[in-house]
Amino acid sequence: LVGLPAEGVRWFRGATTRRNVQYQVRRYKTPDETEEDVLAALVEEKKQQYGRQGQIIVYCDTVKKAVQYAERLGALCYHRAVGNQEEKKAIVRQLTEGRQQVFTATNALGLGVDAPTIRVVIHVGMVRRLRDYAQESGRAGRDGGKSEAIILKPVRYQGRGRGRGRGREVKETVEQAEGRGIEREMWEFTETLGCVRAVLDREMDGRVDRQGCEDEEEACYRCVAVAEERQREVRLMEILREQEQAEKEQAEKEQAEQEQAEQEKTEQERAVRKAAEVPVADIELEVYQARTQRRKHGQDERIRQAEEALEVEQFRAMLEQWAIGCTWCRATGEDENDCKRHELEQCEEEDSQEVREAVKRWQQAIRWEKYSCCFD
Structure with missing residues (x-):
């Protein structure tokens, strides 16, 4: 040029x-x-x-x-x-x-x-x-x-x-x-x-x-969605690790107490069985199998409790989110931005009038403790 x-x-x-x-x-x-x-x-x-x-x-x-x-x-x-x-x-x-x-x-x-x-x-x-x-x-x-x-x-x-x-x-x-x-x-x-x-x-x-x-x-909006999912997975792992640490400490304490009790019991049974000429190895095998079963059950329980804790966190966050906008639209799967644009009282969606009436009946049916709350 x-x-x-x-x-x-x-x-x-x-x-x-x-x-x-x-x-x-x-x-x-x-x-x-x-x-x-x-x-x-x-x-x-x-x-x-x-x-x-x-x-x-x-x-x-x-x-x-x-x-x-x-x-x-x-x-x-x-x-x-x-x-x-x-x-x-x-x-x-x-x-x-x-x-x-x-x-x-x-x-x-x-x-x-x-x-x-x-x-x-x-x-x-x-x-x-x-x-x-x-x-x-x-x-x-x-x-x-x-x-x-x-x-x-x-x-x-x-x-x-x-x-x-x-x-x-x-x-x-x-x-x-x-x-x-x-x-x-x-x-x-x-x-x-x-x-x-x-x-x-x-x-x-x-x-x-x-x-x-x-x-x-x-x-961008796609990378934001990916990051949010990764954060959810990371939080789940954090909860799991926190629970595992707390349960590990508790389990170690309980295991020490249990082993002490089992040791005392084993010694008592050994004395009894020795008198009856029953092999001691059979007793020790039973104790080992019982311990193994308890440990496996404990691992499964930790995972279940971690998932429950994450669900509680998400439920609390959802309740805070649902406090803003139309609860009926949220309950029926509407877009987040749509829900924020109006309250239940202004909702024009199908069945919204029935929901408003149901909420009113529910509020009227509740018997609140005196001086515990008020309504406009």
């Missing part, structure tokens, strides 16, 4: 993925939830999380959505027909100068936009090309602060399941996605069970050795 000889030029290129950006795919259930309602709740959540200085961009796949969602969110909207060049520049300045918090846009909001305090980039609708997604999600965290890139993806269900009528989740195949104009690489990014950074690195930068999110990187 500048007339320099190729052999004298060196390329310098950073990684496409940003270390300070957490990549996520959040799924919502159709037709129970609408894209607009889920988006509105997510934007409100992130406004509370990051405060007034944390800007949010919502990329939409159509101009109609961008305009509609801007009205719902009280946001500025940018698309190809939003105005003349001066009007477009004025909107972009409100973004780059941090004067407006929330924006909706189409891919017309492209290169040349550098706003340092964008904390969240959300994509709704169809995201067709991984290259476009990498560029648009790269708007987040230009100042190096912790940021997020989130794709909202609908999930459909087929047939009827137990209890509330929802059947199994319908997974979109890569062929179906390509039929809708979505690149195979973009489909893999949203459907992979592994690290999503690995998909971006491979397709955008040619890096094929990534196993997962690395040190000093914000872990």
Whole structure:
């Protein structure tokens, strides 16, 4: 481009993925939830999380959505027909100068936009090309602060399941996605069970050795799930070791007492059997077999108690979690984010009215100790 000889030029290129950006795919259930309602709740959540200085961009796949969602969110909207060049520049300045918090846009909001305090980039609708997604999600965290890139993806269900009528989740195949104009690489990014950074690195930068999110990187949603499962396994082993140590000390004490008692008993029996001319070896064999059986039973019991202790910890954590949001939706397996958006009193799900009435009857039936509690 500048007339320099190729052999004298060196390329310098950073990684496409940003270390300070957490990549996520959040799924919502159709037709129970609408894209607009889920988006509105997510934007409100992130406004509370990051405060007034944390800007949010919502990329939409159509101009109609961008305009509609801007009205719902009280946001500025940018698309190809939003105005003349001066009007477009004025909107972009409100973004780059941090004067407006929330924006909706189409891919017309492209290169040349550098706003340092964008904390969240959300994509709704169809995201067709991984290259476009990498560029648009790269708007987040230009100042190096912790940021997020989130794709909202609908999930459909087929047939009827137990209890509330929802059947199994319908997974979109890569062929179906390509039929809708979505690149195979973009489909893999949203459907992979592994690290999503690995998909971006491979397709955008040619890096094929990534196993997962690395040190000093914000872990993607898949790596977070893997880490949580590993933490659960580690905690289980810690509980098991703690119990084994405590039980070992107790067992050693009891064993010493038992062996002393058995020794005394053996000596007594030896004296009796000696008189009856019964071989002492038979007595010692019986004692050995009894000890072996008790030790095996003790090992099985330690494992069982460790698992029970972990279940108690998880149950306590679940009770603390269930104190926030709708208990009926939690009990029927709804998504964690869905449950937090309303209380049981506002739940509109099937059978929720019956549950509210049942809770009321239960509360009325309880006979509390005087001065032990109160209700509004």
